Amino acid sequence: MSKKKKETTEIDETDILISKGKNDKVVPVKLTKDSRFKFRCHPKVRCFTACCSNVNIALPPYDLLRLRRRLGLTADEFIKQYGDIQVLDKTLLPVVTLRMRDDEKKSCPFVTPEGCTVYEDRPNICRYYPVGMATLRKLDAQGGKDEFYFMTKEDHCKGFEEDHQWTIGEWRADQGADLYDEMNRGWMEILIKKKSHGQGKEFPEIKNEMFFKMSFDLDYFRAFVFNSTFLEIYDIPADRLERIQGDDMELLKLSFEWIRQAMFAEETLKFKEGVLEKRKERSDTTMRKVYGNKPKTQIGDID
Numbered sequence: 223m224s225k226k227k228k229e230t231t232e233i234d235e236t237d238i239l240i241s242k243g244k245n246d247k248v249v250p251v252k253l254t255k256d257s258r259f260k261f262r263c264h265p266k267v268r269c270f271t272a273c274c275s276n277v278n279i280a281l282p283p284y285d286l287l288r289l290r291r292r293l294g295l296t297a298d299e300f301i302k303q304y305g306d307i308q309v310l311d312k313t314l315l316p317v318v319t320l321r322m323r324d325d326e327k328k329s330c331p332f333v334t335p336e337g338c339t340v341y342e343d344r345p346n347i348c349r350y351y352p353v354g355m356a357t358l359r360k361l362d363a364q365g366g367k368d369e370f371y372f373m374t375k376e377d378h379c380k381g382f383e384e385d386h387q388w389t390i391g392e393w394r395a396d397q398g399a400d401l402y403d404e405m406n407r408g409w410m411e412i413l414i415k416k417k418s419h420g421q422g423k424e425f426p427e428i429k430n431e432m433f434f435k436m437s438f439d440l441d442y443f444r445a446f447v448f449n450s451t452f453l454e455i456y457d458i459p460a461d462r463l464e465r466i467q468g469d470d471m472e473l474l475k476l477s478f479e480w481i482r483q484a485m486f487a488e489e490t491l492k493f494k495e496g497v498l499e500k501r502k503e504r505s506d507t508t509m510r511k512v513y514g515n516k517p518k519t520q521i522g523d524i525d
């Protein structure tokens with residue numbers, strides 16, 4: 223392979239972002255929003271709810287928020303009753319997955335013979351199925367990525383025998399997946415960034431805890447914004463502040479921006495005038511108290 227080709231086309235690896243089915247049942251064909259497939263799922267299919275057990279369902283922040291609001295639970299209560307905390311191999315960040323019941327089939331806690339009891343607020347993975355989404359990260363100089371779809375064909379799923387044609391785009395719109403993708407996008411970017419930032423490098427425990435709490439407990443983040451010095455530190459335009467006060471979706475987006483700043487020191491939020499100078503002054507005073515007038519180059523030397 224020529225060097226040029228290697229730089230521009232070789233791919234690093236695929237990240238499966240959304241998939242409810244088993245990875246060994248993935249049809250190895252890259253699909254786009256315009257790709258067509260024949261499928262229909264409804265309560266009269268022979269396999270109704272067959273896909274609702276023994277599945278790994280990740281719950282990004284918006285999915286968890288929708289479910290817990292529907293059930294009238296706080297984030298902590300929801301995670302205790304329905305969640306498992308998993309540390310993702312590739313990012314070493316803690317995330318929440320839906321805990322299956324402890325029955326023979328390992329059924330989803332929300333499935334009944336009549337179907338899904340949280341249907342309107344079901345997780346995005348359930349909306350996508352049997353479609354999945356992935357990214358290919360390229361090894362080019364720009365670090366580009368390619369987002370695409372794929373199909374999961376599991377033996378138990380008889381929906382492929384039904385006579386209804388969709389494009390992937392039509393399927394997503396019908397299932398309401400667009401809103402979920404939009405709401406979780408900022409958070410997915412944090413995971414991807416953490417992975418590329420230093421794969422395998424673990425953050426200090428306190429940073430992981432902050433990521434987890436701020437990602438999954440919007441009430442906690444709201445209190446942080448409105449009951450701490452947050453608004454004295456960050457310059458949030460008045461119209462945005464008004465939207466944040468009245469709309470949880472706006473608040474969630476703000477939380478992702480704040481996490482990026484706290485985790486990667488990205489300038490996602492603007493500081494108010496004078497804040498950085500004051501911080502530096504405070505830090506200099508502390509350093510002086512600890513190290514006296516020792517030159518910076520000697521700090522860390524053992525006397």
Ligand code: SF4
Binds near residue numbers: 330334
């Ligand atoms: S949340 Fe609903 S659709 Fe998803 S696996 Fe559970 S029962 Fe099935």
Ligand code: SF4
Binds near residue numbers: 272274379
């Ligand atoms: S297995 Fe397929 S067709 Fe059957 S209920 Fe699940 S998605 Fe629908």
